[in-house]
Structure formats: C-alpha cells, structure tokens
Amino acid sequence: NAGVTQTPKFRILKIGQSMTLQCTQDMNHNYMYWYRQDPGMGLKLIYYSVGAGITDKGEVPNGYNVSRSTTEDFPLRLELAAPSQTSVYFCASINLAGSGELFFGEGSRLTVL
Amino acid sequence: GQNIDQPTEMTATEGAIVQINCTYQTSGFNGLFWYQQHAGEAPTFLSYNVLDGLEEKGRFSSFLSRSKGYSYLLLKELQMKDSASYLCAPSGTALIFGKGTTLSVSS
Numbered sequence: 001n002a003g004v005t006q007t008p009k010f011r012i013l014k015i016g017q018s019m020t021l022q023c024t025q026d027m028n029h030n031y032m033y034w035y036r037q038d039p040g041m042g043l044k045l046i047y048y049s050v051g052a053g054i055t056d057k058g059e060v061p062n063g064y065n066v067s068r069s070t071t072e073d074f075p076l077r078l079e080l081a082a083p084s085q086t087s088v089y090f091c092a093s094i095n096l097a098g099s100g101e102l103f104f105g106e107g108s109r110l111t112v113l
Numbered sequence: 114g115q116n117i118d119q120p121t122e123m124t125a126t127e128g129a130i131v132q133i134n135c136t137y138q139t140s141g142f143n144g145l146f147w148y149q150q151h152a153g154e155a156p157t158f159l160s161y162n163v164l165d166g167l168e169e170k171g172r173f174s175s176f177l178s179r180s181k182g183y184s185y186l187l188l189k190e191l192q193m194k195d196s197a198s199y200l201c202a203p204s205g206t207a208l209i210f211g212k213g214t215t216l217s218v219s220s
Contacts, residue, residue: 033208042200042212043156050206058207090155094208100144100161102208107155 002026006091006105013081013112021076021108023091029103031094032074033058034066036087037107043090049074081112115139117211119201124217125191133186133214135201143204147175147186150198150213159186161204191218 004025013019025032030051035043045058049068063085065077074093078085091105116138125131137145144163148156162168162177162184174187188195198213 031206031208035210042198043210045207045209048207056207059209092208096143096204100146100163100204101158102146102148102202104155104157 004091004093004103004105006089006108008108009106010109011111013078013110015081015083015112017081018077018079019081019110021078021089021091021110023074023076023105024072025074025091025093025103026072027093027095027103028071029093029095030071031096032068033092033094033102034064034074034076035090035092036060036085037090038087046076046089078110083112086110086112115203115205115207115209117201117203117209119199119211119214121212122215122217124219127191127193127218127220129191130187130189131191131216133188133199133201133216135184135186135211137182137184137201137203137211139182139203139205139209141205142179145175145177145184146200146202146204146208147184148200148202148210150200152197156200159199188216193218193220 033048034046047066089108094102147159150156160175200213202210
C-alpha cells in the first residue's frame with residue numbers, strides 16, 4: 001500500500017495563477033483532510049471530507065476549494081494564488097473506526113511569488 | 114468550536130523526563146491524538162487515547178482525562194532525536210490540531 005500520496009512535492013506559482021494539489025489514498029478511508037503549515041507554526045485545517053460527495057470548511061478555507069468525487073481522491077484547488085498562500089500543505093486520511101491513526105502525505109511545498 | 118492549549122516551548126536535557134500538557138474544549142469528542150513532527154517533515158503518529166487513563170508505548174506514554182478535557186504526553190529517557198514539535202488534536206469530525214509544543218533536548 002502506498003498510503004497517502006500528494007503531488008506535486010514542490011511548486012512555485014506567480015500571483016494570480018491557479019493550481020490543484022492532488023491527494024490520493026489507497027486505504028479506503030472515509031475521512032480526508034487538508035492542512036497548511038506556515039514556517040514555525042502549527043497545522044491549520046483548510047477543508048475536510050467525511051466521504052465521497054461531502055466536504056466541509058475547516059479553520060482557514062478562504063482562497064481554496066475542494067472536491068471529493070471518489071473515496072480515494074481529495075484534490076485541493078487554489079484559485080488566484082496569493083503570497084499569503086505560501087506554505088507547506090499536508091493531506092491526511094483516517095479510518096476513525098479503526099486504529100485511530102491519521103496518515104499524512106509527505107507534504108507539498110508551495111511558494112507564491 | 115474547539116479550543117486547544119499547549120505550551121509553546123519546552124527544554125530538557127538528555128536522559129530526563131518531560132511532560133507536555135494539552136487542554137482542550139471540543140464538541141463531538143472521540144479521542145485524542147499525539148503526533149511528533151521534526152522540522153521539514155510530515156507529522157508521525159505517537160498515540161491515540163480513547164479511554165481515560167495512561168497508555169504506555171516504550172519511552173512514550175499518553176494520559177487522558179475526558180471529564181477534565183486534559184491530556185499529557187510523557188517522554189522518558191530523553192534523547193537528542195526527541196527534539197521536535199509535539200502536536201495534540203482532540204478527535205472530532207474536524208481534526209484540529211493545537212499549535213504544538215517545540216521540545217529542545219540538549220546534552
């Protein structure tokens with residue numbers, strides 16, 4: 001099993017550009033999350049999903065959109081990138097009825113110039 | 114909403130014992146996670162407490178009191194490699210993490 005896979009690992013964007021961060025998990029987890037982490041700071045929840053077709057806002061959703069058309073995939077879209085979105089983004093998934101471990105992807109480092 | 118409080122920084126020496134506290138207020142509580150994160154890396158799982166009491170895993174133990182909204186992570190026989198951030202997260206549908214405690218272990 002690959003676990004949680006995020007792409008790309010690194011990306012530089014210009015202000016106003018758009019992009020999608022991809023996240024895929026092969027563990028059949030219903031719950032998936034997107035976090036951002038600014039330098040020296042904690043994880044902030046952007047969006048989450050409790051199953052295919054269901055998404056909800058987290059702590060810092062402005063400037064982002066998500067979709068969950070399948071159990072496996074949970075892409076995060078940035079529209080009109082801004083320098084404030086420079087951060088490391090982590091995708092995670094969990095089976096809350098199982099062992100309780102939240103599995104993280106390796107992270108995607110995004111810089112907006 | 115959720116309110117999670119952890120100390121920002123802690124320091125300790127090799128071989129010592131350190132306790133990192135986490136207090137929380139949340140709705141829909143299922144359990145509490147502890148994660149370790151080294152700089153530049155993804156968080157790694159340490160523990161998940163569902164029931165009250167102490168759970169021990171090698172040098173690391175985690176305690177939960179649901180009635181008090183309180184948990185702690187106990188690290189024994191500290192090593193230099195334990196220098197990292199430690200994150201607590203009460204588990205509801207929206208998994209929100211505390212700001213993390215940066216632990217520095219010196220020789």
